[in-house]
Amino acid sequence: MMDMLQFALGAAVVAAIWLARRRITDFPAQKPSDYADDYTVFDMKKHLDGAMVCEGVIFGPAGRVTSSFVADFNVTWDGDTACIEEHFVYDDNTTQDRTWTITLGETGHFTATAPDVKGTAKGRNVGATVQSKYTIRLPDDVGGHLLNTVDWMYLTGDGTIINRSQFRKFGVKMAELVATIRRKDAA
DSSP states (O other): OHHHHHHHHHHHHHHHHHHHHHHHHSGGGOOGGGGTTOSSOOOHHHHSOEEEEEEEEEEOTTSSEEEEEEEEEEEEEETTEEEEEEEEEETTSOEEEEEEEEEEOGGGEEEEEOTTEEEEEEEEEETTEEEEEEEEEOOGGGTOOEEEEEEEEEEOTTSOEEEEEEEEETTEEEEEEEEEEEEGGGO
């Protein structure tokens, strides 16, 4: 009986340490306010506009690359609302299309919708970063799972955007995406 109690207590301590480390030091621990003092300012209307190209890789749960892609983005603005049309071509020659509608709000906040996003994405633009959180539905051919997504975009000095996203289910990282986004004429 004492061994079981010690095991349970040990497991609880390990779980608490894992959760604390994740909340304090891991990717999800970033906050938009961490970037408020950046010298570079990510102006979504300026830096996400026109024809763009996105190139990236997707890592599976074991940390290995499972897929790569190239995507063409066409971004148009009408006032504070953007339409981002995305066309992805994956390394296995499959394609995927998505259209985002982004609406800018007060003090850097924004909302976004897309057909494969459950509900509304919520985001914040601070300093050289844009962060958004949403639940995405995977295509049926890969299970149709709902994954909680934390998406960060970081603006570099030359105008290239580095995109890093993590996809989780029940708190466990299922995939990670790392990509660059830049103007098509700069390619």
